[in-house]
Amino acid sequence: xxxxxxxxxxxxxxxxxxSSCIKGKRSTHEYNFMYVFFxxxxxxxxxxxxxxxxxxxxxxxxxTPTNLLILSLAVADLLxxxxxxPLEAIKLIExxxxxxxxxxxxxxxxxxxxxxxSLSHLILIAVxxxxxxxxxxxxxxxxxxxKTIMSICICWFCSTAYNIALxxxxxxxxxxxxxxxxxxxxxxxxxxxKVTDLIMSLLFPCTVIITLYMRIFYVVHQQVKVIxxxxxxxxxxxxxxLKRKSEGKAALTLGLIVMVYLLCWIPYxxxxxxxxxxxxxTTLVLLWIIYSNSAVNPLIYALFYxxxxxxxKLIITLKIFQPASSxxxxx
Numbered sequence: 001x002x003x004x005x006x007x008x009x010x011x012x013x014x015x016x017x018x019s020s021c022i023k024g025k026r027s028t029h030e031y032n033f034m035y036v037f038f039x040x041x042x043x044x045x046x047x048x049x050x051x052x053x054x055x056x057x058x059x060x061x062x063x064t065p066t067n068l069l070i071l072s073l074a075v076a077d078l079l080x081x082x083x084x085x086p087l088e089a090i091k092l093i094e095x096x097x098x099x100x101x102x103x104x105x106x107x108x109x110x111x112x113x114x115x116x117x118s119l120s121h122l123i124l125i126a127v128x129x130x131x132x133x134x135x136x137x138x139x140x141x142x143x144x145x146x147k148t149i150m151s152i153c154i155c156w157f158c159s160t161a162y163n164i165a166l167x168x169x170x171x172x173x174x175x176x177x178x179x180x181x182x183x184x185x186x187x188x189x190x191x192x193x194k195v196t197d198l199i200m201s202l203l204f205p206c207t208v209i210i211t212l213y214m215r216i217f218y219v220v221h222q223q224v225k226v227i228x229x230x231x232x233x234x235x236x237x238x239x240x241x242l243k244r245k246s247e248g249k250a251a252l253t254l255g256l257i258v259m260v261y262l263l264c265w266i267p268y269x270x271x272x273x274x275x276x277x278x279x280x281x282t283t284l285v286l287l288w289i290i291y292s293n294s295a296v297n298p299l300i301y302a303l304f305y306x307x308x309x310x311x312x313k314l315i316i317t318l319k320i321f322q323p324a325s326s327x328x329x330x331x
Contacts, residue, residue, distance in 0.1 A: 013096035013183030024095030038089035045081025048298035055311035077294035097185035
C-alpha cells in the first residue's frame, strides 16, 4: 500500500492519486509490537464481554432488569472490541485510512453510536439502582423487564439518530475544507454542534449520574448503619433488610463501573473540542483509554459478582451444554 518515491524517503497512502496523504514511517519492530498489542487488547475485550453476554443470556436466574442493562452494555463493549479497536489500530499504525470515504463516515458514526449508547446505559443503570435502593417496595412495579427492554431500544435508537445527525453535519463542514488529503479519516463539526455535544454527551449525563449516585450512596450508608446497629444489639435481621444490603452492594459495584467509565471519558471529551495539532497524540491516548474501558467492566464483575465467577466456570468447562443447565442456581 505504501509507495517509496525517488528520494527514498516519502511514502504515500495511495501512490496513484495525486491528492494522497503522506504515510508515516515505522520500524518493523514497532509495526509488529503494535499489531500484537492491539490484537491482544481487541481479543481480550471480545472474549470477556462474550462471557458476560453468554452468562446473562443462558442462565434464567440472571434474567433481571438490571442484568438486561448489563447485557446491552456488554454488547456495546463487545462491538468496540470486535470492530472499532481493529480498525482504529490499523488507522493508527498505518497512519492511513484505506477503506474509502463512505466507510469512514459509517465508521465515525459507529464509534459515536457505541460511545453514546454506553453512556446512555450508564444513566439507565443509575436510574435502576436509584429506584432499587431508595424505593425498594416500588421497584418491582416501576422497573419491569418489559419497561427495561423498551428503555434499551429507545436508548439505541436515540443514540443512532443523534450520531447520524452529527456525522451529516460533519460532512457539510468537510465540504469547505481545502487541506484534506485522500487516505485520511477525520471529521469536523460546527461550533454549535460542539456546544450541543458537550451538553448532551458530557454535562447532562454526568450531572444525572453523579446526582443519582450521591443519593444512592447516602441511602446505602444509612441502611448499613441501621443493619449494623441491629446486629450489635443482637436483634434478628429481617429478610428485607438483607435484601436492601444486597441491593446496596450491587449499587456500589455498578457505581464503580460508572465512575471508572467517567474518569476515562471526561478527559478526552474536554480535549476533543480543542483543535490543536500538538494535542493529537494526547487525544489518541485518551481515546484508547476509553476503548480499553470496554474490557474493564467484565473484570469488575469478576471481582465483585460471585454469580459471574460461577457462570464463567460453567461456560469454560462446557457444562452449559448439559440438559437444564440454564436452570442452575448460580447464586
